[in-house]
Amino acid sequence: MLRLPVSHFAGSGTRPYGPIILRRLSLTASESRGFVVTDREPRCPFDPSARLVAMRESGRPTEIRVSESEYGDVDMLLLTRYEDVRSVFGNRRIDHSFVPAPAGEDSISSAQPGFLPRYNGAEHQRLRRLVMGTFMPKSVAAMRPMIERVVQQKLDALAAAGPEVDLVADYALSVPSSVIGHVLGVPESDHERFHTVSAGVTDVSLPRDEAMAAFMRLNEYVGALVAENHKNPGDGLVGRLVTGQHGEATDDELIGLLGILVVAGHETTAAMIGLSALALMQQPEQRAIMMDPAHSTADAVEELLRYLSISGTLTRAVAEDMEVAGHPLKAGDRVLVSALTANRDPEFVEKPDVLDLTREPSAHMTFGYGIHQCVGQHLARVELQIAMPALFERFPDIRLAVPAEELRYTGGGNVYALESLPVLL
Amino acid sequence: MRITVDEGSCVSGGQCVAAAPAVFDQRDDDGVVILLHAEPPAGELENVRRAAQICPAAAIRLEEASTA
Numbered sequence: 001m002l003r004l005p006v007s008h009f010a011g012s013g014t015r016p017y018g019p020i021i022l023r024r025l026s027l028t029a030s031e032s033r034g035f036v037v038t039d040r041e042p043r044c045p046f047d048p049s050a051r052l053v054a055m056r057e058s059g060r061p062t063e064i065r066v067s068e069s070e071y072g073d074v075d076m077l078l079l080t081r082y083e084d085v086r087s088v089f090g091n092r093r094i095d096h097s098f099v100p101a102p103a104g105e106d107s108i109s110s111a112q113p114g115f116l117p118r119y120n121g122a123e124h125q126r127l128r129r130l131v132m133g134t135f136m137p138k139s140v141a142a143m144r145p146m147i148e149r150v151v152q153q154k155l156d157a158l159a160a161a162g163p164e165v166d167l168v169a170d171y172a173l174s175v176p177s178s179v180i181g182h183v184l185g186v187p188e189s190d191h192e193r194f195h196t197v198s199a200g201v202t203d204v205s206l207p208r209d210e211a212m213a214a215f216m217r218l219n220e221y222v223g224a225l226v227a228e229n230h231k232n233p234g235d236g237l238v239g240r241l242v243t244g245q246h247g248e249a250t251d252d253e254l255i256g257l258l259g260i261l262v263v264a265g266h267e268t269t270a271a272m273i274g275l276s277a278l279a280l281m282q283q284p285e286q287r288a289i290m291m292d293p294a295h296s297t298a299d300a301v302e303e304l305l306r307y308l309s310i311s312g313t314l315t316r317a318v319a320e321d322m323e324v325a326g327h328p329l330k331a332g333d334r335v336l337v338s339a340l341t342a343n344r345d346p347e348f349v350e351k352p353d354v355l356d357l358t359r360e361p362s363a364h365m366t367f368g369y370g371i372h373q374c375v376g377q378h379l380a381r382v383e384l385q386i387a388m389p390a391l392f393e394r395f396p397d398i399r400l401a402v403p404a405e406e407l408r409y410t411g412g413g414n415v416y417a418l419e420s421l422p423v424l425l
Numbered sequence: 426m427r428i429t430v431d432e433g434s435c436v437s438g439g440q441c442v443a444a445a446p447a448v449f450d451q452r453d454d455d456g457v458v459i460l461l462h463a464e465p466p467a468g469e470l471e472n473v474r475r476a477a478q479i480c481p482a483a484a485i486r487l488e489e490a491s492t493a
Binding site: 128130132245363371 | 442456482
C-alpha cells in the first residue's frame with residue numbers, strides 16, 4: 001500500500017495522518033475518481049452495481065486504487081461485506097480519515113477546528129458530547145411539533161407552486177434546512193438566507209475553489225450566529241453552546257462543530273426524502289404500507305434507510321499495524337467501506353434487494369457504527385417519519401413529471417441523491 | 426441478567442434508549458447513558474440484548490443469570 005505523507009496539525013486527540021480534506025472535494029469529481037463506493041446499477045439506480053456486488057461475493061476485501069489527478073493515486077482496502085463493514089466501523093484502532101489535500105494547500109476541515117469527523121479519541125468525545133444532548137431520542141421527540149409545522153409550511157408552498165414542482169429543491173432540501181435552522185436557533189426571519197448559505201455547501205457540482213468559498217460563507221454565517229448568541233443567548237443549540245451548558249469549547253471549535261451539523265443535517269436527510277419519494281411513487285404497494293396506520297411508520301423508515309443506503313464514501317485509516325478481514329495493513333493505510341453493499345448483504349438480511357416496509361428493523365449501516373455513528377440519526381428518522389406520510393397524504397395523486405430514465409443522480413460525495421425530482425402534484 | 430454500562434466509552438448514540446426505553450435513559454446535558462435497572466425484568470430481556478448488540482460503542486455488558 002502507498003504510504004501517505006505525514007504532517008501534523010494542532011489539537012491533541014487527532015492522529016497525524018496528513019492534512020484532511022472533505023471527501024466531496026477529492027473523491028467526488030467523477031472525472032478524477034477511480035472508483036465510487038456508492039456505485040449503482042445503471043438499470044436500477046437503487047441497487048449496488050454488479051461490480052460492487054461481485055466484490056462482496058468474492059468474500060474477500062478488495063484492493064483498489066483511487067486515482068486522483070490532483071493528489072496522485074491512493075491505494076485502499078475496500079470492504080463490502082456487512083460483517084467486515086461493521087467490524088471496521090466498530091474498531092477503535094481504525095480512525096475516521098479523509099484523503100489528504102494537495103501538498104501545501106489548506107483544506108476546509110483542517111483549517112477549521114471543531115470539524116467533528118476529523119477528530120478521534122478523547123477530543124472527539126469531548127466535542128461530540130457538546131451536542132449529543134440535543135439529538136437524543138427524547139430531545140428529538142420534543143421537536144415533533146416544530147417538524148410537523150415545518151413540513152406543513154413546505155407542503156403549503158408546494159401546493160401554491162404546483163402543479164409541477166421539483167421535489168428535491170422545494171421539499172427534500174427545504175424541510176431539513178428549516179429543521180436544522182430551528183434546532184440551532186436561527187431566527188425564522190433569517191431561514192431563507194440560512195438555506196441559501198447551507199445549500200451552497202451541499203452543491204457537489206461546484207469546482208474546488210467555489211466549494212471552498214461556499215464553506216467560508218457558511219463559517220462566516222455560523223460565526224455571526226455564535227457572536228450574536230454571545231450577546232443575546234437564544235434558546236437553540238447555539239445559545240446553549242455559547243453559555244457552556246454542555247461543556248467548554250472555543251468559539252472556533254463551535255463554528256466547526258456547528259458547520260458540520262449544518263452540512264450533515266441537511267443533504268443527508270434531503271437525499272433520503274427525495275429517493276424515498278421516488279421509491280414510494282414507483283412501488284404503490286409499499287406506499288400503501290407507509291400510509292397504513294396499522295403498520296409502524298418507524299419500521300417503514302428504517303427499511304427505507306437500509307434499502308436506499310444514501311451514505312457516501314466513508315474513509316478510515318488504521319492507527320497501527322493490524323489485520324482487517326484477514327488482510328495485513330500498516331499504520332496509516334486507508335480503508336474504504338461500502339454501507340451500500342453491507343446493507344444489501346444476504347448474510348445480513350433475507351431478500352436484501354427487496355424494499356419491504358413491513359420488515360423487522362435491521363441494524364443497517366446507513367448511519368455508520370462505532371464512535372463516529374451519525375450524530376443526528378434520531379432527528380433524521382423523525383423528520384422522515386413525518387415528511388414522507390405527510391407528502392402522500394397532502395398529494396395523493398403525486399406522480400413523476402418525466403420518465404424515470406431521465407432522472408439524474410449524484411453519487412460518491414457525502415451522499416447518493418437525486419439531482420432533481422420533477423413531479424406533478 | 427445483570428447489566429453494566431461503561432460511561433467512559435459511551436458515545437451518546439441513544440440506541441439503547443431506542444431499543445429498551447424502560448431500562449436505559451440518557452443524561453440531559455451530554456446524552457451519556459443512564460442505567461435505570463441493572464437487573465431488568467424478564468419482559469425486557471430481549472430489548473436489552475438488542476440494545477447491547479446495537480450499541481455503537483459496545484458500552485453495554487450483559488451477564489446472563491445462571492438459572493439457580
